[in-house]
Amino acid sequence: MKLWVNGGLRDADEARVSVFDHGLTVGDGIFETVKAVHGQPFALTLHLERMSRSAAGLGLPEPDHDEVRRACAAVLDANPMALGRLRITYTGGVSPLGSDRGTAGPTLVVALGETKRRKDTTAVITVPWTRNERGALTGLKTTSYAENVVALARASEHGASEALFANTVGQLCEGTGSNVFVVVDGELHTPPVASGCLAGITRALTADWTGAKETDLPFDVLERAEEVFLTSTLRDVQAVHRVDGRELTDAPGPVTAKAMRVFAERAAADLDPKAP
Numbered sequence: 001m002k003l004w005v006n007g008g009l010r011d012a013d014e015a016r017v018s019v020f021d022h023g024l025t026v027g028d029g030i031f032e033t034v035k036a037v038h039g040q041p042f043a044l045t046l047h048l049e050r051m052s053r054s055a056a057g058l059g060l061p062e063p064d065h066d067e068v069r070r071a072c073a074a075v076l077d078a079n080p081m082a083l084g085r086l087r088i089t090y091t092g093g094v095s096p097l098g099s100d101r102g103t104a105g106p107t108l109v110v111a112l113g114e115t116k117r118r119k120d121t122t123a124v125i126t127v128p129w130t131r132n133e134r135g136a137l138t139g140l141k142t143t144s145y146a147e148n149v150v151a152l153a154r155a156s157e158h159g160a161s162e163a164l165f166a167n168t169v170g171q172l173c174e175g176t177g178s179n180v181f182v183v184v185d186g187e188l189h190t191p192p193v194a195s196g197c198l199a200g201i202t203r204a205l206t207a208d209w210t211g212a213k214e215t216d217l218p219f220d221v222l223e224r225a226e227e228v229f230l231t232s233t234l235r236d237v238q239a240v241h242r243v244d245g246r247e248l249t250d251a252p253g254p255v256t257a258k259a260m261r262v263f264a265e266r267a268a269a270d271l272d273p274k275a276p
Contacts, residue, residue: 002078004071004110009078017107023091026099027144029107030054030091033233036084036112037271039076042233044069045272046201047088054140055090061106063090071110085113085234089143118235120260121251123160123242124175126222127151131174133167133196141198148176160242162230166219167196178235179203181212183227183255188212202231202263208276209266210259222246227253229260237263 001012010016023029032047041047048065055063072086089109095102129151137144151163155176162175174180174197181190190207192214193199206212222228228240228248237260239252252260266273 022095028092029143032088034086036086057140081114121239121241124162125160127163131165131196152176172217178230178232182225189215229256
């Protein structure tokens, strides 16, 4: 396995960043996860555009998209696989021990891990913790991911693959690494970005390609929704067959099944779609 670290490919056992890197010491960094199919990244342009938005929100220098593309291409070429998780990490770089950022410049790491196609359906749980829709990091895909680690561990303990959050005003928000869609009275809805959820790439494409409505939804909509599904880079569109103790026995339902089919067809036809 070869990784890209600060300007070149390195063998995995020789790939190193400083123990003083701000991404490690205080979580001062951003990242993107890109699906790679037979060495070809999906929606890389949209991921790079979001990477720039996250960098600006965190006060990091603008990422060099050409360099990131070169790094991704080099890593994909060096590590052939059928389905991969391409991870781009960009941090504040070597800095003092504290919250102040140093002057050494950012760190860029690109890595690739092999993965398997997700199952068609999954189970989720709800958690008592909330997303802060007014926080400094809201909407940014940062490496400050500890609360997601905690929530996902709880989901695993309950036989689920994802945990869903409300925001501070009791509205449905998102999962630890996914966006959520629900079907109510036959209509497809997803929380708006103003709810505090990440502006997911797969979320935006799915909403555009299916005509889903962005709607403020109470958290308890999960108790009565006819269908529920998740979207993310590696899930694509994945039906939910259980929310906490509630079984959705017909998952994937008709709306979800159509969304799964439409996304698969559109994504296969265009590996680098434009923003909706």
